[in-house]
Amino acid sequence: MESKISTEKEQALPLSALRMLAPPTRLFSAAMWCVMQRRNALHYGKLEEFVTSISEAVPGLLSDRHRAKLTLGLRARLILELCRGPDPPDSSLILPHLRRLRPPVGNRDQKVQAASWAFQQQVRNLLDSPAERRRFFQEEVFVGQYGPQFDCALEKLLWEFLSRLDQLLPMPDLAQTVSWLSAAPVCWRTWSSLSS
Numbered sequence: 001m002e003s004k005i006s007t008e009k010e011q012a013l014p015l016s017a018l019r020m021l022a023p024p025t026r027l028f029s030a031a032m033w034c035v036m037q038r039r040n041a042l043h044y045g046k047l048e049e050f051v052t053s054i055s056e057a058v059p060g061l062l063s064d065r066h067r068a069k070l071t072l073g074l075r076a077r078l079i080l081e082l083c084r085g086p087d088p089p090d091s092s093l094i095l096p097h098l099r100r101l102r103p104p105v106g107n108r109d110q111k112v113q114a115a116s117w118a119f120q121q122q123v124r125n126l127l128d129s130p131a132e133r134r135r136f137f138q139e140e141v142f143v144g145q146y147g148p149q150f151d152c153a154l155e156k157l158l159w160e161f162l163s164r165l166d167q168l169l170p171m172p173d174l175a176q177t178v179s180w181l182s183a184a185p186v187c188w189r190t191w192s193s194l195s196s
Contacts, residue, residue, distance in 0.1 A: 025165070026169055029165060032046075032047050033158070036158050037155070039151055041077045041081040042081055044081075045074070045075065047074050047158070048074040051067070051071055051074070052067075052071055052104070054165060055104070061161070061164055061165065062160075064104065064107045066161075068104055068107050069112070069157055070154070070157040070158060070161060072103065072112070073150070073153070075100060076101065076119050079098060079123055080123075080142065080146055082094050083123065083127070083133065087130065089127065091127050094123070098123055101116060103116055
């Protein structure tokens with residue numbers, strides 16, 4: 001029994017099948033979660049953009065503080081990953097992300113604003129001083145401030161966001177879908193447009 005389960009898990013569904021089984025937003029949410037679990041920080045900018053756009057489209061989905069911590073944390077982790085790269089890091093890649101690192105519009109939380117400003121100053125120091133950058137990444141400063149605990153906190157914030165979003169995306173059952181389709185002006189036209 002156990003070998004049968006592991007064999008089934010190893011057989012991944014093709015993307016075309018996944019698209020048929022899950023709504024696009026739910027599929028994208030699952031992809032975001034995979035990026036987070038793999039700690040692929042170079043893609044955190046896309047996660048931040050998705051969180052920001054959904055939060056703007058659905059006011060009240062997250063508290064201002066939760067949204068700020070999640071979006072700023074994702075963008076900060078991306079920036080630091082870019083700073084860890086080649087010596088010296090390419091500031092033309094980093095500065096656009098740094099400019100985007102602002103508390104969400106309307107967030108007046110002083111702690112959030114202070115943290116954002118302090119992080120921006122820290123990144124500017126890393127860009128300006130190779131010695132400071134080496135110290136930051138080699139002397140466990142990075143791991144202490146932005147290591148596993150930081151990643152776990154981001155993961156919890158993202159999971160809560162995705163869970164709340166998922167509650168807004170009910171999967172209609174067949175009866176509900178039939179009801180919607182039956183309410184269409186001409187059911188046969190709807191069928192022919194779907195089948196073509």
